[in-house]
Amino acid sequence: MDPRNRLDAEAAALCHHLAGTAFPWDITRALELALLKTFCLPSISALLSRTGEFEQRPRKRYDDTGLMVAELLRHGPDSPDGLAVIQRLNRIHGHYAIANADFLYVLSGFVAEPIRWLEHYGWRPLTAGEQQALFRFWRHVGERMGITGLPASLEQLLALNNRVEASLFAAAACNRRVADATLAMLLADWPSGLRPPLAVLLRGGLGLALRARSRLVNGWQRLHPPRRSRFYSERPTPSYGRHFQLEQLGPPPLLEGLNQARWSGQQRRIGLTGGIASGKSTVGRLLEARGLPVLDADLYAREALAPGSPGAQAVRERYGERLGGEGPEAIDRATLGRIVFADQAERRWLEQLVHPLVRQRFEAELKRWAAAPVVVLMVPLLFEAGLEGLCSEVWLVDCAAEHQLRRLMARDGLPETEARDRIAAQWPLERKRALADLVLDNRGPAEALHEQLTAALAGGAGDRPAQPS
Incomplete structure (x- = not known):
């Protein structure tokens, strides 16, 4: 790993000490509050409510989040354990249409709330150096997660946090549903008759109790400085007991795909992906010019909707004459594209129809090319479709956003608004970068791309021609 892309050692060590030794209880509470406040943004609470995870499994959702955050602070975002957490977070988040602005606000809360909490309720406030370390830590995590527009300074990040809370917090039914489910989970261990007064106490007298605790702990900590770590992930949790595995964390409907192992056979299988019109x-x-077999998901998707195919029949039954096309069985793909890119639910329906058919074709072609030393699987929606398990490594073709937009408009003859909608329908390149094993930069001349491919294939069987079985 390039050392220039690593978190500085001082920030990593300070955040480990703050969260694990100096303020484990306080920082856990502050991060809980940061997440609770996100429910005041209807754009976030509406998504959380649609997933059903808070209403159906609030305890698991709470523990999963706490464990992953604690593991990041405990091990550091550049460690193997930390990188595994970030990769899992990216894969979970990739299944939902989360705006970059919402990611920014959530991240800002992970810095702002510990600073505020410890100033009001901690046994001492954070020093200026500790605040800066917290900022550098979470900003680096944001970079690893592919979040764009990250504030360049602590002051800018705190201003962003204040601005969102002042201008975008709004009452909404979805806020209340998620917050009520969370509060019910927090009170679940108390007798039912005590829950209403406890809820009132939480709203009314909590501040006084926390300030009293602060004064008591202040004196104790000065006489007996803490020495051992007490991260949330080092303690038993209601969901998993004393021990947990990263593979257990995440929404249950997604676990099978999240835990899918990469191909580990003798054949080198390169998953080639990127954004639409990225190259x-x-x-x-x-x-292909180097003699490698390239299996094309776009070709298989077209075959899945070819005239007379079961896929085409299903699409015709759903959309009828809206599709046009030459002949009663043909599908006008441009019209179909306008339908599904304008409606997320329709796009999901089409993906659920086509993705399994594409996977079947890949599996058949991989059997045919079983003797080839290297095979390339070119899949635009590799992460979205959960096809990483077919690959031993993933290469991402990257380009500048403005180049991607211009290429798409020119290639498909689309107006800018439609082109932007199609780009937004896929995971952003920033998030894919965080999941890829190799990033091929397509911003420069063709010669530079050739050099990158030569380096990427070095040590493998990339230049040997292959034949199907």
Whole structure:
């Protein structure tokens, strides 16, 4: 790993000490409050309510979040354990349409709330150096998660946090549903008759109790400085007991896909992906010219909707004459694209129809090419479709956002608004970068891309021609 892309050692050590030794109880509470406040943003609470995770499994959702945050602070975001947590977070988040602005606000709360909490309720406030370390830590996590527009300074991040809370917090039914489910979970261990007065106490007298605790703990901590770590992930949790595995964390409907192992056979299987119009086809042609078999998901998707196919029949039954096309069985793909890119529910329906058919074609072609030393799987929606398990490594073709937009508009003859909608329908390139094993920069001249491919294939069987079985 490039040391320039690592968190500085001082920030990593300070945050480990603050969260694990100096203020484990306080920082856990502050981060809980930061997440609770996100429910005041209807854009976030509406999504959380739609997933059903808070209403159906609030305890698991609470523990999963606490454990992953604690593991980041305990091990550091650049450690193997920390990187595994970030990768899992990215894969979970990738299944939902989360705006970058919402990611920014959540991240800002992980810095702002510990600072505020410890100033009001901690046995001492954070020093200026500790606040800066907290900022550098979470900003680095944001970079690893592919969040864009990250504030360059602590002051800018705190201003963003205040601005969102002042201008975008709003009452909404979805806020209340998620907050009520969380409060019910927190009070679940108390007798039912005591829950209403406890809820009132939480709203009314909590501040006084916390300030009293602060004064008591202040004196104790000065006489007996804490020495051992007490991270949330080092303590038993109601969901998992004393021990947990990262593979257990995440929404249950997603666990099978999240835990899918990469291909580990003798054949080198390169998953080639990227955003729409980022240059995947160009890279695919360059690899074909080197003698590598390139299996194209777009070709298989077109076959899945070919005239007379079961897929085409299902699409026709759903959309009828809206599709046009030459002949009663043909589908006008441009019209279909406008339908599904304008409606997320329709896009999901089409993906659930096509993705399994594409996977079947890949599995059949991989059997046919079983003797090839290297095979390339060119899949635009590799992460979205959960096809990483077919690959031993993932290469991402990356480009500048403005180039991607111009290429798409020119290639498909789309107006800017439609082109932006199609780009937004896929996971952003920033998030895919965090999941890829190798990033191919397609911003420069063709010669530079050739050099990157040569380096990427070095040590493998990339230049040997292959034949299907």
